Amino acid sequence: MSTSETQDEKDQEHEHEPGSDRAPSSGRDPLGPILESFLARFRQGERPSLTEYIGRYPALADEIRELFFSARRRARP
Amino acid sequence: MGTIEPARPDDDGDNTRRLEAAARGDRAAWGSVLAQHRERLQRMVALRMDRRLQGRVDPSDVIQDAYLEAARRLPEYIQESAPMPLFLWLRYLTAQALQTVHRRHLGALARDAGREISIDGGRIPQATSAALAAQLLGHDTRASEAAIRAELKLRLEEALNSMDLIDREVLALRHFEQLSNAECARVLKLSESAATKRYIRALRRLKETFTGPPDGAAESWK
Numbered sequence: 288m289s290t291s292e293t294q295d296e297k298d299q300e301h302e303h304e305p306g307s308d309r310a311p312s313s314g315r316d317p318l319g320p321i322l323e324s325f326l327a328r329f330r331q332g333e334r335p336s337l338t339e340y341i342g343r344y345p346a347l348a349d350e351i352r353e354l355f356f357s358a359r360r361r362a363r364p
Numbered sequence: 365m366g367t368i369e370p371a372r373p374d375d376d377g378d379n380t381r382r383l384e385a386a387a388r389g390d391r392a393a394w395g396s397v398l399a400q401h402r403e404r405l406q407r408m409v410a411l412r413m414d415r416r417l418q419g420r421v422d423p424s425d426v427i428q429d430a431y432l433e434a435a436r437r438l439p440e441y442i443q444e445s446a447p448m449p450l451f452l453w454l455r456y457l458t459a460q461a462l463q464t465v466h467r468r469h470l471g472a473l474a475r476d477a478g479r480e481i482s483i484d485g486g487r488i489p490q491a492t493s494a495a496l497a498a499q500l501l502g503h504d505t506r507a508s509e510a511a512i513r514a515e516l517k518l519r520l521e522e523a524l525n526s527m528d529l530i531d532r533e534v535l536a537l538r539h540f541e542q543l544s545n546a547e548c549a550r551v552l553k554l555s556e557s558a559a560t561k562r563y564i565r566a567l568r569r570l571k572e573t574f575t576g577p578p579d580g581a582a583e584s585w586k
Contacts, residue, residue, distance in 0.1 A: 316561065316564065319557065319560035319561050319563070319564050320560065322563075323545055326545070330544065350568075353571050353575075354564070354571060357539075357567065358538075361540070363542035363544075
């Protein structure tokens, strides 16, 4: 089994900065850092709403609605 | 004595103090440290124990074996200059204990019982697609109609089987064992961004599986 990173995984390093109020204009997949920001707040005891994130990133509304709920449901509070 | 890395980023130092007290022989401190991690370790054992042993081996016994080994090795752990985070160390010892149980009970069959995945220098039984699918459908009564449930389980197993091995492991670690992204990345020796990317990819694949036909399966995703 290889756990070495592929180039596209390395590209992910340069994507959207979590916490920004603007959706990124470039980058391959902005959803990951936004999800991690959402889950980090959840783990710290906050209860961020999906509505808040959908409002901040309307272009990603469908995936935020569909993926974040499931991830939050499984995450450790 | 080395500085013990906090078990979690939000550790306020209490865990470190309790661990140092435990190393000096404070059994109550040791018990309180271990109690924090038991639930997640039980999840790991439940997910990775060979199905033929379920009902024959109590997961708590596996964890108890790991805790005894942890107590024996605690002074050595405390002395390390850059120790593994405590939870990941306990998880590693629990994986070793589970591997021992597999070999003890399954003998030569242990190797093909569950393929193993190399993690942090050791080997741990993989979370199989069947086990993950069972966890996903476990207590969800919304997919309770037998025909829907059977078809969905089959589709889930196919989707999980077709996933990249590491993507599936990321899903197991984050979605079921409840590891943080940092913990997951460390266990699999990935960058955090790569681990996130794999988690998102696995989530998308799961979502596609749940939201396709048959009717009624989509509710199980929510």
